[in-house]
Amino acid sequence: MTLIVQKYGGTSVASAEHIRNIARRIAESKDKGNEVVVVVSAMGDTTDDLIKFAHQITDHPSERELDVLLSTGEIVSSTLLAMALKDIGYESISLSGAQAGIMTDDSFSQARIVNVDGKRVKKEMEAGKIVIVAGFQGVTDRMDITTLGRGGSDTTAVALAAALGASVCERYTDVDGIYTADPRIVPEARKLTEICYEEMLEMATYGAKMIHPRAVELGEIFHVPILVASSFTNSPGTLIHGGVSMELRNRVRGIAHDFDVAKITVVGVPDRPGIAAAIFQPLAVSGISVDTIVQNASINNITDLTFTISRSQLQKAMAITENVAKQIGAASCSSDAKLGKVSIIGTGMQNAPGYAAQMFTTLFEQNINIHMISTSEIRITCIIEESRVRDAVRALHRAFKLETGE
């Protein structure tokens, strides 16, 4: 019998009707002879509503208490789904993260899974039950409830799939797969039937919101194939896995983008050891997450240093950076809040020259100015004006012929 872990997101369980619908889908999968373990998110806006409630009580809710509070959202949806399955004649049982053995560290609100003890889940499966696990949550070795932060339910699902030796983790949401670019921007964008972990990671990190990078990483480490598909249709979805055939690797697989980029430039920085640490350490301490960093070649031991952040953090980051700039004797600081980024992603790009050149040429032909460039093994990213992001995505999609089949 094939063991499948299915994960349903908040929109898939938003109402009683949605929940009954999901129950039928799960039952169908069971009827095909699969063993099914299900992970669910909280219904619709439950999590946001609970957070609002906490803020009615206090401006600074205790993280420990907030985690317990939020964990109830997934418990509610898991029990309702188990009831719906029993109602149509399928033995089922809901388990909280703690009961399902999702052991985490004690970093409340952003806990990391340290171990999954699948004993209880396996026992219930052996008793013939469809097990429904509350996502997004775990428990410390002191038996305190934690939540996993962003992408938490995805992570629960992949971790469970790994621990149980599932053959696939199916992630259902209102999006029916991974596209070569955002279909709202590029109408001719094509759904990929498969993509490898690294490419998906770059797509996810660089703007594609379909699945959280944590879950993809975990899938890669534990060799769990992840199917991204819609819970509202029967369209086949996209399989994220490691075994993408070699001949598919040497090409651009997708275009990712992000409208929310701001940059800060520190001009006239004395180029000596410790300067980068002096600038980025205070930002990290303040919880500001720095994305791309570019340092120009030094002239007369003086250099410029530019980095990007999300727009909401610009003001705070600028204040910190101006302070540091004075201390290290830099000439000045400047910022630009209206930037975006566009990336081409594909395994093996660095071994096959010409992709970067093609990207830069395409942007040039569109008269789009490139502010910064950063690259990885399988990605080339350009920081451009926010107002030109849509044009850039469309042009690159055409240039790399992504509308035509794999």
Added chain:
Amino acid sequence: MTLIVQKYGGTSVASAEHIRNIARRIAESKDKGNEVVVVVSAMGDTTDDLIKFAHQITDHPSERELDVLLSTGEIVSSTLLAMALKDIGYESISLSGAQAGIMTDDSFSQARIVNVDGKRVKKEMEAGKIVIVAGFQGVTDRMDITTLGRGGSDTTAVALAAALGASVCERYTDVDGIYTADPRIVPEARKLTEICYEEMLEMATYGAKMIHPRAVELGEIFHVPILVASSFTNSPGTLIHGGVSMELRNRVRGIAHDFDVAKITVVGVPDRPGIAAAIFQPLAVSGISVDTIVQNASINNITDLTFTISRSQLQKAMAITENVAKQIGAASCSSDAKLGKVSIIGTGMQNAPGYAAQMFTTLFEQNINIHMISTSEIRITCIIEESRVRDAVRALHRAFKLETGE
């Protein structure tokens, strides 16, 4: 340091403002030098809302799943209260029933507490924290969540008080104590400063809704005094305990009543062993709870048998009883749905004659017909027309001079 367990009901935690208010009351108690452990119910109508939700999914929700679902209500209020306490500078931690060591049997929806393991609660108290425990719930030795049924949070509070060796269990609600009769019926009803467990049990079982009998029983067994008071005022409340002074015992302490009584009479029952079992066993199996039972003296081995039930169960009970009546060769069945009951309650009544006579005389003077009579050590109950219950309560309150002090 004195250890106090406080329990706050649903109306006391109905909104963010209510919760902040309760937090201040708890803080005051702590400031007076007490150690405080708090048990909370779910906010306002949360439990009813969750039950409605389950019924949107299925007409027959699994009891196991329903218990997990309902348990989230108390978890939400416990976390919010812990946040509110921290917000005003008091270290606090919420614990679920399971975390607080409330161990139960596995009778879902009406579990009984089998043991309280106070280790975790004590540890948090030693760390200087005010512990907030989610009421109404526990956990089986298989780590399955259970709920305790009606009066569950009261029971949690008294059980915790017993396990921790608390000096008192304070139960706060929107009622400020136990009255000699319902003040809505008898305006001159007087609040009792103290009452003994047995009297309270009879008051609670016979119509006074202030506290669930289970909690009172538990208090009696483990010698935990229970203070019933309002969370909205500072009025002193009523202390339920075992040490009520002897001289107070030989008098009527209160009048209880119930508007919801129906009776069934089986006429012409052959009086032979096993007849009572034949009638009441099928009712018990169907979950119908029978209250007063009266069997007339047998004439020529034929007797009449009358029993009372709550009105909502009359139809079902009548169908079952008619069926049994045929089988055992009884002559006929009849029912009356519009009855009520009135009780006088006071320890030692049976040793001091005249109370029963005074009660019957008072009802006769009001021209109130008595359908049935039942008595216990400390209670005399008359079943009367529902329409005369108010008159009966008022007249008895006057006759026994309950408006004058203790």
